[in-house]
Amino acid sequence: MGRKVQNTLIFSAVLFLSLSSAASSSSQYNTLVVNTLPSSPILSSPDESESLTTVSESTTSLSLHLSHVDAISSFSDATPSELFNLRLKRDSLRVESLTSLAAVRNVTRRRTPRASGGFSGAVISGLSQGSGEYFMRLGVGTPATNMYMVLDTGSDVVWLQCAPCKVCYNQSDAIFDPSKSKTFATVPCGSRLCRRLDDSTECVRQRSKSCLYQVSYGDGSFTLGDLSTETLTFKGAHVDHVAVGCGHDNEGLFVGAAGLLGLGRGGLSFPSQTKNRYNGKFSYCLVDRTSSGSASKPPSTIVFGNDAVPKTSVFTPLLTNPKLDTFYYLQLLGISVGGARVRGVSESQFKLDAATGNGGVIIDSGTSVTRLTQPAYVALRDAFRLGAKRLKRAPSYSLFDTCFDLSGMATVKVPTVVFHFGGGEVSLPASNYLIPVNTEGRFCFAFAGTMGSLSIIGNIQQQGFRVAYDLTGSRIGFLPRAC
DSSP states (O other): OHHHHHHHHHHHHHHHHHHHHHHHHHHHEEEEEOOOOOSSOOOOOOOHHHHTSOSEEOSSEEEEEOEEHHHHSTTTTSOHHHHHHHHHHHHHHHHHHHHHHHHHHHHOOOOOOOSTTOOOOSEEOSOOGGGOOEEEEEEETTTTEEEEEEEETTOOOOEEEBSSOSBOOOBSSOOBOGGGOSSOEEOBTTSTTGGGSSOOOHHHHTTOSBOEEEEEOTTSOEEEEEEEEEEEEETTEEEEEEEEEEEEEEESSOOBSSEEEEOSSSTTSHHHHTHHHHTTEEEEEOOOTTOOOOSSSOOOEEEEEGGGSOTTSEEEEEEOOTTOSSSOEEOEEEEEETTEEOTTOOGGGGOBOTTTOOBOEEEOSSOOSEEEEHHHHHHHHHHHHHHTTTSOEEOOBTTBOOEEEOTTOSEEEEEOEEEEETTEEEEOOGGGTEEEOSSSSEEEEOEEEESSSOEEEOHHHHTTEEEEEETTTTEEEEEESOO
16 A cells, blocks of 8 residues: 555656646747748739628627738739848838837927928828838728728828829829718818817918828828818728828828828727727737738738627736827836746836836837847847757848758747736747748847837737737737637
8 A cells, every 4th residue: 555655656746747847848948830931922912802801790890801011012023032121121111210209209299391381290100101011901982992001000190192192102002082982071170170180270370271181200201181081991891980181292102002090099090080889999910921811821800899809818908108199008027038037128128208208118010020128139139049059040131130040940949938018928939039031041030129218019029919909998918829
């Protein structure tokens, strides 16, 4: 009897140690499937008929497919390597714009004189449309004219190019003609809706009967015209009286789409305008940028309404910047690599200063590569290099200073990376932080440093997660493998 008990205790101890060892190993390493960039294009143009077919629709929720910019831009016949390099260039412009927006808003609201007849300062946004990564198909007006719009969590105003054009850039669809829509109406100068603009008095100075808007970007691009109301149609669901900027002068680095659907936290964003219908809730799930939306790789999607926020998500509260109401600020407490907290990464490096509006961490749909304040990035990078010291190093690539040669490998073990947010942890798949940059097997650590105080969680790190924005509950949710 004693021998049996002893044997049982020994077996239990061995089993416990084995399970503990396995759990420890799984928390330290992820398996990366080594898929290099393909040598030829694999992105196909979106199917027009599919884009207009309802995925799911109810009175309180709406689900839609998204398209990546690479599938509809003039560069769609470029190689994956060329498209990737273009993406990195767009990303740099995007980060500069967001940083510029935060700096301008946190110092003062300034008017920038323009040429005779023009103005600046009504609205400043963080996105150059050339940096827009994900587009959606929707109808504008009655009868509906279908067109692509950029999705942007870093902007508030919804706008599109309108005829007649003073200056219009090339877009993939015909320019919207408001004279052919039965539901188009300009917003009067001095009206309550007009006063929701940051600078609603320009129409008074210009002696214009209609409300005038302008959206300016950090790279010098801008759109200006009349603020109006119009009906937007999402796969059969009509949303009436949406405030839309009807742009007659649109200049700068704009590509492909007709305009922009602002998804920020401000009062003129689409989620804020439709709060009574969709309860201030939306979410998206972004697939890998090389996905063509095949059966094996479902398309990226966006959901509005109650169904957008899965109850099993890991939630973290939204923080408020009193100086800037557009961005979605999160509380990032630290980062782990290989199962251990990185000592050089602390909450203080990501703290939002409520008095000045400086610093903080935002989550953004239009930024690709996550940017961290330089000291935090260096500590994270060094920890990852140490954990991946067995991998063969490769030369730096573009903004990436930590790269590896994985040529000839099918799979490889890499250190885990975990974000520690206030409220919960988010563990990233290996493919969300070690990404291919060419066809020869070079992979790079997909983080970068910034000399500014604003950190940004980009869409590469968000891929494969259902990222839920709950404005009513003032929280952000993450649900893995939910595309």
